[in-house]
Amino acid sequence: MLDGCVPWPEEFAERYRAAGYWKDETLGEMLRARAREHGDRPALVAPRGNTRRTARPGAQASDLEAGREAGGATGSEAGWETERQTGTETRTEAGTKAGGEAERETGEQTRTETGRQTGTETAWERLTYAELDARADRVAAGLHALGIAPGDRVVVQLTNTTAFVTLIFGLFRLGALPVFALPAHRSSEITYFCEFTGAIAYVIPDEDEYHRLAEEVLRKTTTLEHVLTKIPEAEPADLPRPDPADVALFLLSGGTTGVPKLVPRTHQEWAYSGRAVAEACAYDGDTVHLVSLPLGHNWPLTHGLLATFHAGGTLVLADGPSPDETFPLIEGEGVTETGLVPGVALLWMEAAEWGEHDLSSLRRVTIGGSKLSDELAKRVEPALGCRLQQAFGMAEGLCGFHRPEDPPEVVLVSQGIPVSPADEMRVVDEDDRDVPPGEVGQLLARGPYTVRGYYRSPAHNAQAFTRDGFYRTGDLVRLLPTGHVVFEGRVKDQINRGGDKIAAEEVENHLLAHPNVRQAALVGVPDEVLGERSCACVVPRGEAPALPELAAFLRGRGVAAFKIPDRLEIMTDFPLTPLGKVSKKALTAMVT
Ligand code: J2J
Incomplete structure (x- = not known):
């Protein structure tokens, strides 16, 4: 298994294989099997290409970019350099050294239509299983031609388009590992994903906002060699088969820590x-x-x-x-x-x-x-x-x-x-003892698709997992006699803002960087629509900052918009627990 990941103990792996849960099949082969079974069935209907709505004029000609290439400048690197110096348009024409090797998409296999249904000018694309399968082969070959190799990490920040799906199946076929970022992430998060995983490529929507973001990320990272806005394709090539037991992708954890945690998942x-x-x-x-x-x-x-x-x-x-x-x-x-x-x-x-x-x-x-x-x-x-x-x-x-x-x-x-x-599943009290049936406790989980550790996080893993490999979910639940799970709250320091998870500590660290913030604590307050919103409690240093100023400060630090506090409460001090830690429970009660 990839270095930095925690494998399942062999006895569990053996059990999961014997029961047929784990098959000798990669994610790319799963798609291939469907294409063989029913190639002409519709597999995917989605906005075409790699922009949110209508392709911007000129987008086709400017769609592939190689940002930097290790050891030497390419035409496109010069492009980035020049642009970075002048601070103007960051796009460069395709047909660079790297781009020239990858064939351009022909569009022959697909029908497009104007987004009649939505009333916008979104171009829609429909792919059958056979078409999607063939496209994934071409993308795998195109990525390979660019110099992306099995095991390489690629940060994927795309909107919901066919490009997203063809890219990830191309990566799965090649054995290169997508790191799933969200469209809302900004330079603080993306830079971290790139650095932490040593990503060599970063794929963005072909939109100005993301071009600017990529420019910023390129300035701050050391490993990125390519920024792609176009999914490269080439004649399918014979590529070595990835190991189905090895890591295929990284998901982002909802998180509770100062920096996001990445979840390695195998094929x-x-x-x-x-x-x-x-x-x-x-x-x-x-x-x-x-x-x-x-x-x-x-x-x-x-x-x-x-x-x-x-x-x-x-x-x-x-x-x-x-x-x-x-x-x-x-x-x-x-x-x-x-x-x-x-x-x-x-x-x-x-x-x-x-x-x-x-x-x-x-x-x-x-x-x-x-x-x-x-x-x-x-x-x-x-x-x-x-x-x-x-x-x-x-x-x-x-x-x-x-x-x-x-x-x-x-x-x-x-x-x-x-x-x-x-x-x-186990439902346990603070001392990891099982609570009586039907009572509320923390949910612990283990099983054939629950990971045994975060990527490159041994110290955190020692707390987040029990010795016998159960993941501490941080969720408070009770079980019905039928085995159904009822969510009752959480013990983790996280805010669930309408499904978007915010690690309080991550935002607090950003707030603490503000010169007028002495202490900061982020808590969740009930909200009718989102379930919860975030409230920043701040003990000021000198003049108390106002919310718009703090929001602008966080945006300036490249923090995703959903993490920016919805409310600000200025306080003179924070309530403490008997152990002298800030009591989030008491704070929450004060602001609710
Ligand atoms: C309360 N809290 C919930 C629910 C998740 C299926 C569905 C959701 C996710 C997901 C997912 C909740 N009621 N119905 O990955 O495969 C909170 C819990 C949980 C955290 C995980 C899936 N459903 N939650 O939401 O990684 O606190 O996954 O631990 O984004 O969301 O968040 P995430």
Whole structure:
């Protein structure tokens, strides 16, 4: 296994292989198998290319960039250098040394159409399984021709487009490892991902904002050799087969620490998580799953992409979850399944009242990522005219969904039940002792798709995992007699802002860098739509800063917008625990 990762003990690996959970199959081979079984079925419907909406004029000609190449300047490096000096346009023409080797996309295999359904000028692309499979081979060869090798890390920060999907399957085929960033991340996060993983390439949307971001990241990092805005393609080449037991990708953990943690996932266990979700949700070839949340999260990747492809269904990608964007797509594409965070579900329920779009193809919506209140849960089925299922999960592994046969009284009050019979859960007290059945405690998880450690984090792993390999989720739960999990809160220092996870310590560190901040603590306050919002509690040094100033300060430090505090409370001191630590519990009570 990749250096810096914690393998499963052999006895567990053996058990998971023997039970058939771990197959001798890479993620690239999973797609190949589907293409062989039913090549002409629709696999993917998504905005084409690599821009959010309409391709900007000239975008085709400027689509491939190699930022730096180790050991010597290329034409495109000069481009970056020049641009960095002048601070003007950062794009360079394709056809650089590296780019010249990669063939350009021909577009022959696909049909495009103007986004009639959405009323924007988004160009949509449809790929069958055979087309997607062939494209992934071409992308793997194109990446290889650029000099990206098996084991190399590639930070992927793309919006929900066909480019996203073809890129990651190209990477899986090549055995290069995507590091999944989110479109909202900015230089602070991206620089860290690049440095920490030693990434040699960074893939961005072909948009000015991301060109500027890439320029900043290039200035701060040492390992990046390529910044790509176009997914390179070349004639398929014979490439060595990646080891299915080795790491295939890195997911970002919701996190509780000062710097984000990365979760290494292997081909075989991550593929299994998608297969197990497909089985739990009874997906089949008629499934049309819409992903409108950012695809780089574990949830849409497993429940959307992997489960749908495993079942031979159709994956539809939208650029965002707003009803304006998604309702016409549901109607136009006959979407049957989708996953939503509670805040978006509320928005959809309100918009559905207008009755402007036919949503009758929807069979079920799945709500998860943050706690769905029992009250809202009751309103979902009548408002959206389809079944409700809840889901919980984590980038580290364990996930649970309801089953089609679960009765409404269970679906309304619990968040799901683990997808694998081999998932192990313990609910424990502060001393790691099992609590009596039905009582609240911290959830510990172990199983065939729950990792045994974060990437290159031995010290943190010693706390985040028990000695016998259970992951400490930081979630407070209780189990129903049926085994369903009910989320009751958390012990981790994290804020769940409408499904976006914020590690309090990370934001506090940024706040503390401000000259007028002596002490900082970030806490969550209840919010009707998002579930929680963030509130920065600050003890000032000298004149107290105002929220807009602090927000601008954090933006200036390259912090993703969702992490910027929603509220600011200025205090003279912080309440302490008996041990003399800042009491977040007391602070939360003070500001709520
Ligand atoms: C309360 N809290 C929840 C829920 C996740 C499926 C679904 C979600 C994720 C995900 C995922 C919750 N109610 N229904 O990866 O495969 C909180 C918990 C958890 C954390 C993990 C999947 N569903 N949560 O949200 O890595 O606190 O994964 O530990 O983003 O989200 O966040 P993340």
